[in-house]
Amino acid sequence: MNAVPTSMRAALLRDFGSLTVEEVPVPVPGPGEALVRVRACGICGTDLKIVSGAYRGTWPPELPFIIGHEWSAEVAALGEGAQRSGLAVGDRVVGENHTGCGTCPMCRAGRYNLCERVREPGFKLYGHTAPGALAEYAVRPAMSLHKVPDQVxxxxxxxxxxxxxxxxAARRTRLSAGASVAVFGPGLLGLLMLQVARAAGATTVVVVGRGPRLATAHRLGATHVADYSAGDPVAQVRAASGGRGVDVVFDCSGNVLVVGQALRCARRGGAVALLGLAGGAVAELPVDLVTLDELDVLGIRSSPNAYPAMISLLAAGVIDTTPLTTHRYPLSDVARAFEALARREAIRPIITM
Ligand SMILES: [Zn+2]
Ligand SMILES: [Zn+2]
Known part of the structure; x- marks a missing residue:
């Protein structure tokens, strides 16, 4: 184990529009916190929007700022009392970006993704309101970290x-064995949703999108693909489900135009889960369809209590990440990584430290 240095390289958002790699002090873990040495950090669409200044004043609250919220790391040091978490220096970990306050009604109900104190001073959403992991080191509450086994x-x-x-999302929709599913949007989220749905027992999975990512969806277990540039996606999904519509639809596209299509793909009594953010855009809701068919429309935010299950799925080898992480960059090439995502060349560019 190397000693912790006093300075590190980080991708700093100093002015909206681009990142600069600079030398900054290594953060010091406080009580109950761990210092982690980052090993890999993905860049997502939300990061693109944060860098562009789409959420300025909120995400981040001020500049300069370190983004990055999809990462893996190794514990480098523990703050006072953090060893009570069961972590040790050298453990490989991933981290949730917030833990909730622990005391409000939603946190007490285990739904800490809906913590009612998120707008109070002191609340930290790492990578959004508190420093992220697009850097050589980061500090996190030890209780937000989960150990990663060697095979991942x-x-x-x-x-x-x-x-x-x-x-x-699979849990909230009560997805079960033998289910039929449609997934809109074959980006990283949709291609993981497809595989998690299969792992949860779905036997029909239709992925809706266009371009070469549909071939990737097939390779990763989609039973059908629907190319919306070649015809009405609703008709294609309904055809794949014998005309009935599917049990569950997952919208991973974040496109408000998809919401109406997603609702029309569901069978009577089916569920539609919305996983994407739409940047404030508003979708039309066919009220009669939702009411008369008793559709369940579910918002999906973050991942409460779901990290251990996802780690287990990866460790068991039932989720194939290889086609999803083809583009890797050193921290010094972070600008190229952003371009690859913006141009949709990379499903998920990964910065490796
Ligand atoms: Zn993200
Ligand atoms: Zn709370």
């Missing part, structure tokens, strides 16, 4: 954050 690589572990979101 650093790069695969960086996908736990997004994968756990899809586990949460």
């Amino acid at each position: 690589s650093d790069v695969a572990a960086a996908l736990v954050n997004q994968g756990a979101l899809t586990v949460h």
